[in-house]
Amino acid sequence: MESKQDSLRKSEEIEFLNIYNDRKPESLILLTSVKNLFFIQLPNMPKTYITRVVYDFNHRSMIVKKKSSTTKVLGAITYRPFLERKFAEIVFCAVDSDEQVKGYGSRLMNQFKDYITTHSDITHFLTYADDLAIGFFKRNGFSTEITLEYSIWAKHIKDYTGGTLMQSRLVPKVKYVEARQTLESQRLAVKEKLKERYAYVKVHQGLKFPKGDGKLFDPLSIPGVKEAGWTPEMEMRARKTICLPHYRIMVTVLEALKEQNCAWPFREPVDAKIVSDYYDVIKQPMDLSTLEKNLKNDKYQTIKQFADDVQKIFDNCRLYNAKNTLYYAAADELEGFFRNKMHEEGVRL
Numbered sequence: 001m002e003s004k005q006d007s008l009r010k011s012e013e014i015e016f017l018n019i020y021n022d023r024k025p026e027s028l029i030l031l032t033s034v035k036n037l038f039f040i041q042l043p044n045m046p047k048t049y050i051t052r053v054v055y056d057f058n059h060r061s062m063i064v065k066k067k068s069s070t071t072k073v074l075g076a077i078t079y080r081p082f083l084e085r086k087f088a089e090i091v092f093c094a095v096d097s098d099e100q101v102k103g104y105g106s107r108l109m110n111q112f113k114d115y116i117t118t119h120s121d122i123t124h125f126l127t128y129a130d131d132l133a134i135g136f137f138k139r140n141g142f143s144t145e146i147t148l149e150y151s152i153w154a155k156h157i158k159d160y161t162g163g164t165l166m167q168s169r170l171v172p173k174v175k176y177v178e179a180r181q182t183l184e185s186q187r188l189a190v191k192e193k194l195k196e197r198y199a200y201v202k203v204h205q206g207l208k209f210p211k212g213d214g215k216l217f218d219p220l221s222i223p224g225v226k227e228a229g230w231t232p233e234m235e236m237r238a239r240k241t242i243c244l245p246h247y248r249i250m251v252t253v254l255e256a257l258k259e260q261n262c263a264w265p266f267r268e269p270v271d272a273k274i275v276s277d278y279y280d281v282i283k284q285p286m287d288l289s290t291l292e293k294n295l296k297n298d299k300y301q302t303i304k305q306f307a308d309d310v311q312k313i314f315d316n317c318r319l320y321n322a323k324n325t326l327y328y329a330a331a332d333e334l335e336g337f338f339r340n341k342m343h344e345e346g347v348r349l
Helices: 004-012 025-041 047-055 104-119 134-139 176-197 232-243 247-259 261-266 288-296 303-320 326-344
Strands: 014-019 060-066 073-082 087-095 124-129 164-169
Touching (some): 025 087, 047 087, 073 104, 087 104, 124 134, 247 326, 288 303, 303 326
Antiparallel strands (some): 060 073, 124 164
């Protein structure tokens, strides 16, 4: 069965190609068109740098073009694959401004993802996005939360001043060009299942309470409550959340910490297989994922308990790492953000 996207692509007579500098005339012609596209769409990027990257033998470009033209490129993603490290750096991504309303950017990205998962073992994309591009990348599955191990990509990709590092994790079994249709099919399937479960709506009579009667009764005895799926455990969870006066503050602060670029060393527990002596030195380890689990399990009855565990992250990092390391600097930066954020929420440390 032909997808709607495939049908649209055929009707517009466009094609997607993965090209590189193989010294063939037809490839060089298309790469020149890619270069010119980036010249126009990325005016703040030095032209000499664009030229060097596009023609570089280590880089590749996924393009969208009209079949009727041998030279006109409508959009392009230029990237460098690091096959042994299983990630690729997206260096440039742009679509002709006259063609952007047609959704070529997202379609190009989906084709790119499918090509990579089909032809390589790459599992992650990394890219530096400027303020104007962050929205596009977020809509296409990228996040500012970098989960790829720092040692894998550090010193292998170019750091752009003013850019925001973003990541996308690829799922091999997903066909990205059909993702929208797949999600719609799943939504309809869930809707049908719900119809089967709730085949009819039953209206019960209202409850009658005698005046002056303070007698308690089991909520499950109310007609329709049990059928609706309510359980006493649901009530207990709701009460716990309501009873903690600082719960909202703790959630807000934790989410803000996780979103910071400098939080990359602290999102997960330190792997003892990689850092063998870490737990010999650090006796009270802490990280953001453990904080989140503790918060969900109602471990923090006061804001001070929460703040003490957050502080362990920074203290542990500075205890184990030398002062001139990236880890030490990240701890200082994230601690400063944490203290400012707590102050914004009205909490004095």
